[in-house]
Amino acid sequence: MCEYCEMYGGGTKWYLNPDNYGRQLYSRRVPGYVPDAISYRKERDKLWFEYFEAVADEAENVEELNTGLDALIRDNEPCQVVPLQDALKMMELVQPMASMSCICRKYMRAADERSPAEYSCGGLGVGMLKWERWPERYRGGVNFMSVDEAKDWVTKFDKKGYVHCVMVYGSSYGGRPFVGGLCNCDYPDCYEMRHRLDYHLEHHLLRSHYVAMIDYDLCNGCGICAQRCQFGAIKMERSKWDGPKANINMFNCFGCGVCETGCPMGAITLVERETIPELKEVW
């Protein structure tokens, strides 16, 4: 079982449990407790840099740094892939919902998203009502959306082939974790994806609750799925049939579903990870 479902699922997938959205709003401050996201971020940035340098220099303490950093991320800001079908359900659970500029693309490719048409990151919940306090993060402002607008917004990015990830803010941000964002990611300009795929920091981006499966009879070999896959899990198998067929490596699959939504033949289905014996503990 997904570790977050175990702790915060309440009988459903944790990000579909409304409890996990309102927590920041309703939590009562324990006397003397001060959430300190700034010093957490400073500490995390320092550890990031230390770890990345250690990997580059092949230092001996790489594994040790990885374990420590991953535990910090697990408790403070884990991220999990969600397919479109679940992202749309999330949009019905939470208000306010606002789109804004993506901080990863800004830092990695100096992308300057300045209008609602460009905004690719999403902020969920009451935290968004305080956005004006951080103009550097929310450059150009934010765009508050209705449920239908939010659904259209996610669908738009899904059509383009972006992977949706749910962002969580944990102990350093005020006690128990709450769902704070939904982003639209791609490689290499999403740092969650970079840190998971290039640096093996698992909790930066957990696999979704699904895996993609192909129906060879329906597949016409067009290759759109392989082109859309951000995780390199799909190859075109050349032999056995008249033409090529898509082959999905289910161990590499993150269950984002962009292959499913892009397939013109409806040949790909998302199945629950829990139902696949060897994958149910692979996150």
Added chain:
Amino acid sequence: MVAPKISIDHTKCTTPFDCKKCLLACPQGVFWVLPKKNVKFQETDQKEPGAWELLAQYRAMCTGCGKCVEVCPVDALTIDVL
């Protein structure tokens, strides 16, 4: 293999966000640009010298291809393949 050493001369590279040539050219997405100047309730100016800083954050991914050195208009970058 130990990754190449990337040195950035910050006296020459003063407005990396505005220039962004290396950030866009790098095939491996090695660089980060971060706001160095943080004033509360203010957005950091992209054109202000020294307000942003270029970092070779993902140096482990560098192949040493030299594309960034090639595109840098102020010759601020050097790569040493060890």
